[in-house]
Amino acid sequence: MEDVRNQLALLKANVAQLKAEQASLALAEQDFVRGQSLVGSGAISKQQFDQYKAAQDVARNRVKSAEQMVQQTRASLGLSADVENPLDVPEDIDQTFSTVRQALADLLVNAAPLGVVPSTYDGSPKEIIEEFYKRDPEGNLDRIYTHLLKNAAPIKQAQSKVHQAQAELAHAQLNLRYCDVLAEIDGVVTRRNVNPGNNVQAGQGLMAIRSLTDIWIDANFKETQIAELRIGQPVDIHVDMYGKRRQFQGRISGFTMGTGSTLAILPPQNATGNFVKVVQRLPVRIDLEDYDPTDDTLFVGLSVVPYVHYKQPAAGPHAGKRLQETLPKATP
Secondary structure, eight states, rough: OHHHHHHHHHHHHHHHHHHHHHHHHHHHHHHHHHHHHHHHTTTSOHHHHHHHHHHHHHHHHHHHHHHHHHHHHHHHTTOOSSSSSOOOTTTTTHOOHHHHHHHHHHHHHHHHGGGGOOOOTTOOHHHHHHHHTTTTTTTHHHHHHHHEEEOHHHHHHHHHHHHHHHHHHHHHHHHHTTTSSSSSSSSEEEEEEOOOOOOTTTTTOEEEEEEEESSSSEEEEETTTTTTTTTEEEEEETTTTGGOOOOOEEEEEEEEESTTTTTTOOOOOOSSSSSOOOOOOOEEEEEEOOOTTTTTTOOOTTTTTEEEEEEEEEOOOOTSSSSOOOOOOOOO
């Protein structure tokens, strides 16, 4: 619209220049007419008369040039040629001019991704601008743009891409954590089935880990020896590895609910009718007390000889019992 106003101002200036040139032409014609009567009577010379004639021709050419400038300016405004009324211009030309309509179309195309859609595409720029300001009761542009940007489709699309990238990052971090295989306990690897560079499958056994601190002894007592045994009774432990040089202390912490033969992979079956009584052995768990793995280390599978002081009072959790307490049932 600013360009249209500039063109209108230029048109007015050209029309004023045309009127000035027309006044100069009228004066030159009057001088030419007077020169004709004076040159016949010999009052002026032929040379002076020729000057009047030349001034008249120059004035006519300047008027034609000014007229062309006026019509050219009208043409740039999309107006038809009008010699009689060169300033005849529609009042709403700043709303209907082609470049203004083109600028409005470009504006609507750029504003469409923000969700700005006019109620009609035949409206003038002024009407569409007024409708845009009505999006806020006070016509505050900051609030209007804040609302538009918050709900704009490109912003939503960009946010979805950000969320997708965050999800991909979280998935990559999860896969990276899978590269670190963590054991449930601290200890020492006793058997390794893989080497660096091997591909492993889910559920494949990689290695065996034995704890250095969570150490206990399974003592296979005869069934004739466990009548007086209870949880919490003190135990002296002699390990063949150290002989008589080292004696470990422990306490009975529990009993296995079956003998070794019944818990075997292939328990014996006496279905033939022949029965030979064999003294059974029951695994009894003995926990070590004040055990320091850095001092006298015990390894899995060592042979030990336990001595239970069954006449001494039992101590510790579940002392004096054979079965450990179970959790109470939940009330419905």
